[in-house]
Amino acid sequence: MSSGPAARDRRLLMERSVPGRFAVAIPESDVPPAELPESSLLRDDLDLPEVAQLDLVRYFTLLSQLNFSIDTNFYPLGSCTMKYNPKLNDEAAALPGFSQIHPAQPFETVQGALRLMYELQQMLGEVTGLPGVGLAPLAGAQGEYAGLLIARAWFDSAGKSERTVALIPDSAHGTNPASAAMAGLEVVTVPSNDQGNVDLEALRAACDERTAVFMLTIPSTLGLFNPNILDITEAVHEAGGLVYADGANLNALLGLVKLGDLGFDICHSNLHKTFSTPHGGGGPGAGPVMVAKELASFLPAPVAALGDDGLYRFERPENAIGKINGFHGSFSILVRAWTYMRSMGRNGLREAARNAIINANYVQAKLRDRFDLAADRHCMHETVLSARRQKARGASALDIAKRLLDYGVHAPTMYFPLIVDEALMVEPTETESKETLDRFIRIMRQIDEEIDQDPALLHEAPHDLPNTRLDETTAARRPYLRWQQET
Amino acid sequence: MIEQTPPDLRYSKEHEWVKMNGDEATVGITHFAQDSLGDVVYVDLPDTDTTFEQFAKFGEIESVKAVSELYTPVGGAVTEVNGDAVDNPELVNSDPYGKGWLIRLRVADPSDLHNLLTAEAYEALLAESE
Numbered sequence: 001m002s003s004g005p006a007a008r009d010r011r012l013l014m015e016r017s018v019p020g021r022f023a024v025a026i027p028e029s030d031v032p033p034a035e036l037p038e039s040s041l042l043r044d045d046l047d048l049p050e051v052a053q054l055d056l057v058r059y060f061t062l063l064s065q066l067n068f069s070i071d072t073n074f075y076p077l078g079s080c081t082m083k084y085n086p087k088l089n090d091e092a093a094a095l096p097g098f099s100q101i102h103p104a105q106p107f108e109t110v111q112g113a114l115r116l117m118y119e120l121q122q123m124l125g126e127v128t129g130l131p132g133v134g135l136a137p138l139a140g141a142q143g144e145y146a147g148l149l150i151a152r153a154w155f156d157s158a159g160k161s162e163r164t165v166a167l168i169p170d171s172a173h174g175t176n177p178a179s180a181a182m183a184g185l186e187v188v189t190v191p192s193n194d195q196g197n198v199d200l201e202a203l204r205a206a207c208d209e210r211t212a213v214f215m216l217t218i219p220s221t222l223g224l225f226n227p228n229i230l231d232i233t234e235a236v237h238e239a240g241g242l243v244y245a246d247g248a249n250l251n252a253l254l255g256l257v258k259l260g261d262l263g264f265d266i267c268h269s270n271l272h273k274t275f276s277t278p279h280g281g282g283g284p285g286a287g288p289v290m291v292a293k294e295l296a297s298f299l300p301a302p303v304a305a306l307g308d309d310g311l312y313r314f315e316r317p318e319n320a321i322g323k324i325n326g327f328h329g330s331f332s333i334l335v336r337a338w339t340y341m342r343s344m345g346r347n348g349l350r351e352a353a354r355n356a357i358i359n360a361n362y363v364q365a366k367l368r369d370r371f372d373l374a375a376d377r378h379c380m381h382e383t384v385l386s387a388r389r390q391k392a393r394g395a396s397a398l399d400i401a402k403r404l405l406d407y408g409v410h411a412p413t414m415y416f417p418l419i420v421d422e423a424l425m426v427e428p429t430e431t432e433s434k435e436t437l438d439r440f441i442r443i444m445r446q447i448d449e450e451i452d453q454d455p456a457l458l459h460e461a462p463h464d465l466p467n468t469r470l471d472e473t474t475a476a477r478r479p480y481l482r483w484q485q486e487t
Numbered sequence: 488m489i490e491q492t493p494p495d496l497r498y499s500k501e502h503e504w505v506k507m508n509g510d511e512a513t514v515g516i517t518h519f520a521q522d523s524l525g526d527v528v529y530v531d532l533p534d535t536d537t538t539f540e541q542f543a544k545f546g547e548i549e550s551v552k553a554v555s556e557l558y559t560p561v562g563g564a565v566t567e568v569n570g571d572a573v574d575n576p577e578l579v580n581s582d583p584y585g586k587g588w589l590i591r592l593r594v595a596d597p598s599d600l601h602n603l604l605t606a607e608a609y610e611a612l613l614a615e616s617e
Contacts, residue, residue, distance in 0.1 A: 174554075415552040421523075472551050476528035477576060 010466070013059050014483055017049040023056050047485075066466050068410060070279075074436050076363075078382045078413035078425025079173070079221065081251050081273035083356075088343060089276060089336035098335050103327040107313050113331065114312035117304035120338045124288055127341075127349070128247070128267055129260025132296025134289045134303055136329045140248060141175040143268025143287030144215075148183035149321045150266060150291055150298040151213050151242050157298075157319060163212040163241070169198050171221045171417040176246060185212055192419060196222040196375040200231055207239035213266070217246040218259070221417045222374050223360065223382035223425070225252075233263025242266060247290075250274045251430075252357060252381035255350025265292045275337035286333040300324040355430035356381040359437060363428055366441040370448045374420040382427035385412075386420055395451040397422040399458040402469060403450070406462045407443045491518045493584055497600055498609035499542070499560040504584065505603065507594070512561045515588040516548065516579065519613055524550035527576040532590055538564045541599045545590065548579070561599040563592035 036042060051059070069075075075082035093099065101110050121133035137143040148166070155163045166180035169190050177187045190206055193199040198216065207214075214236045219225050226232065233243045245259045245267035251274040253259070259267050271277045271286040291299065301323050302314035314328065344352060357380050364373065364383035374384035387397040401411035401424065413425040428437055450457045462468060496504045502520035506513045521527065529549040539545050541562040548555050569588050572578050579587040604612065 418553050418555075473526035473528060473577075476526075476549075476551060 008062060008466075009058075010062075012483060013049040013051065013056070014047075014485075016051050016055050016059065019050055021050045021052050021055075023051060023053040073408050073410060074428075074432060074440060075410040076412050076426045076428050076440065077410055078223070078384070078427040079248060079416070080279065080413065081249075081381075081427060081429055082279065082410070083251075083276065083429035084431040085276045085278060085336070086340065086343065089339045092339040093332040093335040099332065103331075108311065111312055114304050114314070116338050117328070117331075117334060118306055118312050120334055120341070121288075121304060123338070123341050124269060124290055127254060127258070128250070128269070128290045129258025130264065130267055130290035130292055131260075132291040132293060132299055134291075134299035134324075135286070135334055136300045136302070136324045137268065137287040137289055138325055138330055139285040140246075140268055140270035140273075140287040141179055142324060143270075143289045144175055144179035144244075144246065145182055146289045146300050146321065146324050147244055147266040147268055147291070148179055148185060148213065149300075150289070150295055151244070152183060152185070153298045153319060153321050154242070154295055155212060160240070163210055165208075165210045165212055167203065167206050167211060167214040167236075167241075169216065169220075171196070171419050172215065172217060173221060173246060173248060176215045176217075180213075180215065190214075195377070196220065196224050196419075197226045197228060198232060200228050200235065203232060204235050207236060207241060209240065211236065211239050211241035213242045213244045215244040215246060216264075217248055218262075218264075219249045219252050219380035221249075222384050222420070223249075223379040223427075224375055224377070225380050229262050237263065248273060249381060252353055254353040255346060256353050259290075260292060265295060266290070271333055271337045276340040277333045277336040284330040284333055286330045286337065288329075302328050352430045353381075356428075359428040359430060359432060360426070362434075363426055363437055363441060367444055370445060371424070374417075374423065381429075382425055384417065384420055385424045385426060387422040387424055390448065390451055391422050393451050394455050395458040397424050399461065400424065400444075400447055403447050403458045403461040404443065406464050407447075409440060409443060490584070492606045492610050492613075494606045496584070496606060497560065497603035498606065498612075499558065499603055500612065501542075501558045501560075503558060503560045505560040505600075507600070510594050510597070511566065512563065512592045512594050513588050514545075514559055514561070514590050514592065515583055516557070517609070518583050521580045521583045521587070524548065524555065525552045526550055527579040530573050530576050530579065530589065532568045532573060533565055535565050535568060538562075538595075539592070541596075541602065557589065559590070559592065560603055561592060561594050562596060563594040565590050566593050567591040 070082050070084055097112055101113060107114060117135055121135060125131040125133045134146065137146050155161060164185055165188055166185040167188050167190050168176045168180065169192060171192050180187050188206055190203050191199050236243045242265040243263060245264040247267045247269040250269050268287050268289045272279045297318040298321055299317045301316040301320040303317060304312055305315040306312055360379050360381050360383050364379055367385060371385040372388055374386055387400055390400060397414050401414050404411050415423055416425060417423060460469060496506050498504050498517060502517045504515055504517050527548060527550050531547040533545050539559045539562055542558050544556045545559045546557040548557055568590050572587055572589060
């Protein structure tokens, strides 16, 4: 008899519900009941689960055990930077002085929190070489959106409102064109050359008097450093445009090169990738936006500032694009990023970037005889393999990814970037040991052999997980979005 | 078994096909395109009477792997949209040259066809990219 997760009680909380059962005994009321107002907002037909406290605890404990996380397994999910997050970050964020304060409290009573935000702005400005920093955006995509609104506002203030085109490479993250469209810009795609870099001639040809921004991920979404980066930023500047860096891969540059020095004008950073704050679960996230000095007055409000009286305050930048959310960003995430940066220090951050690059290149070097590379050259923090040879032998990138789950390894990012056939994007991160990388390499080679020996092992994978191969097609075509009582 | 590259059609480099009937063109995606995309889960098509230049984006197609843009191989006004393909996107996979067609257009300029590939040239393009 199996004792694995699959054998466990997988009923949903609603299916464990028994009428009249409750998790907490509430004492008898010793005050007279108040009449509720007549309102259409009050309803009595709400279907809520009724369970005992122990049922509740078992249910959520089971869910937590089914979870796959960086704290349990190797997680080489390319572009997402699933590195270990030191627990010290969480401890700092839980300190009462940070966790028990209110955003509307008088600023004199939250000087520590304001100072932390001010210092984080300074550190992010230093590490990117873009000194104007706004911490308010709640995610990378919102940071992009804020950055593009800043670009538009800057052109408007200079009487250049006709600059409404965003140039975006064909290898970009999908959020780039989405953010540009949200910001009211027209998207024009720039092709890549056969080295996986932006085609410089095509970029020059696309730049004109309508160009507002060129958005570039650096290192690229293929995990490559672009050797023409200075020519690129110069070409866009000559045409009067701004250059935006998608900071999704900033972890590969920490302490090694500054985006401002390369000619970038605006960037965002996904703190959960580069600065070790929690991923997933839909948030909370933080995607600060960094800009060159001449754009700083357009940052979203508020920014933390240090007054001549030695007190920290929130300020509204002179030409602020407005507020990008209710208050001032995901504060507890900012605490974690500050803690990470301060505990790593300048040298530690550089070491992290270097190790991320070495680890990815080690995996690439050990797998390149079996898997095609998207670009046959040294990579930065991630390597993009192509399973096109494996597909010809009968197993797709999807099959390989699913089979990895059986070995306790999270699947790499698949089918991205879109310009690579059967892409498997592997990002080991700097926090994994050589032993873990060697195990991953052995598993990948083993799976490659299984394609010829026993292809069903791949086609039907995963075998050993709580859920076996899911029917993703039907789930997408006919989604089942709401639980209903079986009748 | 799907015929991979029917000889009576014309093809674009973006892997759309067009079939002419008088001045009416029927447009879809090729067998190679549906195979590369994988299971199609959503198709977004334009309203009838919308007009497009040749090679303009006319819609989007989403598979379990990715969202891709659709480009019309010939210019003209949309006369008909395949609602069956919208409701049952699996038709694009199972019958890309038949029930999985996407739109019909009244072709504005028949010389658009000169900018397209014959079945033979399209097969050569596929062979080259392998």
